[in-house]
Amino acid sequence: xxxxxxxxxxxxxxxxxxxxxxxxxxxxxxxxxxxxxxxxxxxxxxxxxxxxxxxxxxxxxxxxxxxxxxxxxxxxxxxxxxxxxxxxxxxxxxxxxxxxxxxxxxxxxxxxxxxxxxxxxxxxxxxxxxxxxxxxxxxxxxxxxxxxxxxxxxxxxxxxxxxxxxxxxxxxxxxxxxxxxxxxxxxxxxxxxxxxxxxxxxxxxxxxxxxxxxxxxxxxxxxxxxxxxxxxxxxxxxxxxxxxxxxxxxxxxxxxxxxxxxxxxxxxxxxxxxxxxxxxxxxxxxxxxxxxxxxxxxxxxxxxxxxxxxxxxxxxxxxxxxxxxxxxxxxxxxxxxxxxxxxxxxxxxxxxxxxxxxxxxxxxxxxxxxxxxx
Numbered sequence: 030x031x032x033x034x035x036x037x038x039x040x041x042x043x044x045x046x047x048x049x050x051x052x053x054x055x056x057x058x059x060x061x062x063x064x065x066x067x068x069x070x071x072x073x074x075x076x077x078x079x080x081x082x083x084x085x086x087x088x089x090x091x092x093x094x095x096x097x098x099x100x101x102x103x104x105x106x107x108x109x110x111x112x113x114x115x116x117x118x119x120x121x122x123x124x125x126x127x128x129x130x131x132x133x134x135x136x137x138x139x140x141x142x143x144x145x146x147x148x149x150x151x152x153x154x155x156x157x158x159x160x161x162x163x164x165x166x167x168x169x170x171x172x173x174x175x176x177x178x179x180x181x182x183x184x185x186x187x188x189x190x191x192x193x194x195x196x197x198x199x200x201x202x203x204x205x206x207x208x209x210x211x212x213x214x215x216x217x218x219x220x221x222x223x224x225x226x227x228x229x230x231x232x233x234x235x236x237x238x239x240x241x242x243x244x245x246x247x248x249x250x251x252x253x254x255x256x257x258x259x260x261x262x263x264x265x266x267x268x269x270x271x272x273x274x275x276x277x278x279x280x281x282x283x284x285x286x287x288x289x290x291x292x293x294x295x296x297x298x299x300x301x302x303x304x305x306x307x308x309x310x311x312x313x314x315x316x317x318x319x320x321x322x323x324x325x326x327x328x329x330x331x332x333x334x335x336x337x338x339x340x341x342x343x344x345x346x347x348x349x350x351x352x353x354x355x356x357x358x359x360x361x362x363x364x365x366x367x368x369x370x371x372x373x374x375x376x377x378x379x380x381x382x383x384x385x386x387x388x389x390x391x392x393x394x395x396x397x398x399x400x401x402x403x
Contacts (some may be wrong), residue, residue, distance in 0.1 A: 030054065031218035032378060033209050035232065037063040037193060039071075039173075039364065040356050041224035042180035043371025046101075049187035051379045056190045056216050057181060058209060060228075063193050064177025067226050070249060070300070070332020071173040071364045072273065072285050074262055076113050077138050078165050079129065081341060083389040084366065085136035090385060091369025092167060098176075098368070102183045106175045107278075112261035113168035116148070116156035116317055122266040126163050140165055155263060156317055163266070170262050170275050173364065180371070192216070200235060206352055220378055222354045227295050227335035229343065229357025237349040238392050241338035242358050245290035246300030246331035248310060252324045254280030263317055272313040274321075282321065287313035290361070293333045300331035336360045341390055344370065346377065348393025354378060355392045 030053050034041045037059030045057040057063075075095055077088045094101070095108050117123045130140040140163040148155065148162050156162065185191050195211035202208075206219035223232045230242040257280050264273035264286075272287035288306040293299075307326065314321050337343060337358040347353035354377065356370050363370070369385075377383040 030220065030379070032056070032220040032222055033058060033207060033216055033218040034222045034224055035197065035209070036224035036226055036229070036357070037177060037181060037191075038066050038068040038224065038226055039064070039177045039180065039367035040226075040359070040370050041222070042177040042184065043367050044222055044224060044356065044374045045189050046180045046184040046187070047371045047375035048378065049184045049189040051375055053375070053379055054188070054218075055184060056192060056218065057184065058192045058195050058197065058211060058216065060196045061194060063181045063191065064174070066298070067332050067334045068177045068364070069173055070247065070330060070334070072247070072249065072283065073170045073173045073275070073364060074273070074362075075108065075169045075171060075365045076262065076264070076362070077133070077168055077365065078113060078115055078140060078163055079266070080362070082132055082136070083341065083386070085133060085138060087366055087369045087373065087385050089137050090372060091366050094368035094372060095171065098171070102179045104179050106179050107172035109169045109171070110167055111169040113165045113264070114152060114155070114261040115163045115264045115266050116159040117161040117163070117266045118159055118316070120160075122268070123161050125268070126161070126266045130163065138165065152261070154318065154320060155259070157319065158316070164261070168262070176367070200232065202350065220352050220354065222356065222374060222378065224356045226357055227293070227298065227333045229335060229355065233343065233355060233392060236347060236353055238347060239395055240343055240358060240392070241395060242335050244293045244295045244298070244333050245336055245361075246293045246302070246333060247285050247290055247361060248288050248302045248306055248329065248331060249283070249285045250307070250310070250326050250329045251284070252282040252321070253327050255282065255324065256280060265317060272310065272317060274314060274318065282318075282324065284310070284314055286310070291331060295333060298333040300333050302329040302331045304329065334361045338395075343392050344373075344390035345387040345392055348391065348396065
């Protein structure tokens with residue numbers, strides 16, 4: 030069996046690794062550099078709280094693999110199970126958290142509810158006006174700049190071919206499978222795995238699977254380094270655009286959220302932040318961390334992410350084309366799922382089945398919806 034994986038972000042690189050680990054012949058193709066798209070723009074959050082319940086089994090599998098990452102990859106991708114703290118500032122959000130915590134418990138996610146006194150004792154300086162918080166001690170973060178290249182390098186060590194800087198000009202299906210024509214040559218395989226992120230919908234549409242997807246960019250930033258005192262990833266329970274941040278071991282605070290994402294043209298796919306939104310963003314962050322008011326922001330960035338209409342990713346076998354598989358459209362919260370997606374797609378492609386329930390993410394669900402509405 031031979032597989033072409035299109036897209037060298039975390040999803041594609043992890044899929045290539047786990048396929049190669051199973052002895053499958055793999056070619057990983059990316060239009061730019063490995064990991065230079067949505068993955069490198071990611072916050073690096075390893076978060077299960079607040080996810081759609083249909084994702085929690087996949088998130089659990091992924092967390093198990095994050096804990097094995099250094100052994101699997103032979104290098105440190107800075108995964109730290111430092112915990113995930115979500116602050117709560119109103120009764121409505123507290124009710125939302127409690128409802129989610131009860132529903133998520135059967136999926137192996139146990140959230141600790143903290144009162145104001147415990148927040149201030151365990152996490153001094155955070156959320157002084159918070160009425161409560163949830164804490165997930167097993168979650169944490171990893172370095173988005175390291176992880177996709179690490180998976181790709183580990184895949185190459187197991188025999189995978191890595192082809193970057195190779196824009197795709199055409200994809201053709203024939204009696205033997207698929208031919209992918211790129212700027213760096215043509216590649217053939219029986220199986221094609223579409224991990225092309227915000228560009229994945231174009232590939233799916235070519236094979237009769239419409240996916241309503243728009244591309245947006247997050248507004249991310251990082252501060253000057255400070256003494257390292259904040260261990261968990263910090264966010265907020267909110268029905269609006271919640272702010273979030275984490276402090277890396279070098280002392281810088283990486284932050285995002287609190288403002289609308291910036292629309293991105295998928296061609297060429299370069300996303301830019303809007304500096305005018307920074308004061309609003311920092312104002313929201315100061316509610317979580319008042320000390321950020323006195324800190325200098327040294328850099329901002331963004332990236333092209335794919336957001337599906339129903340806020341769920343597209344993962345699984347094609348409903349129209351034998352040998353075609355999809356894993357794209359993770360709506361800005363796919364980083365935690367990356368290793369689990371890779372292992373699941375490798376399992377599905379190599380064995381024809383997977384232990385993870387993928388029906389909610391079916392590539393054909395929008396065609397079915399359109400047929401039903403007619």
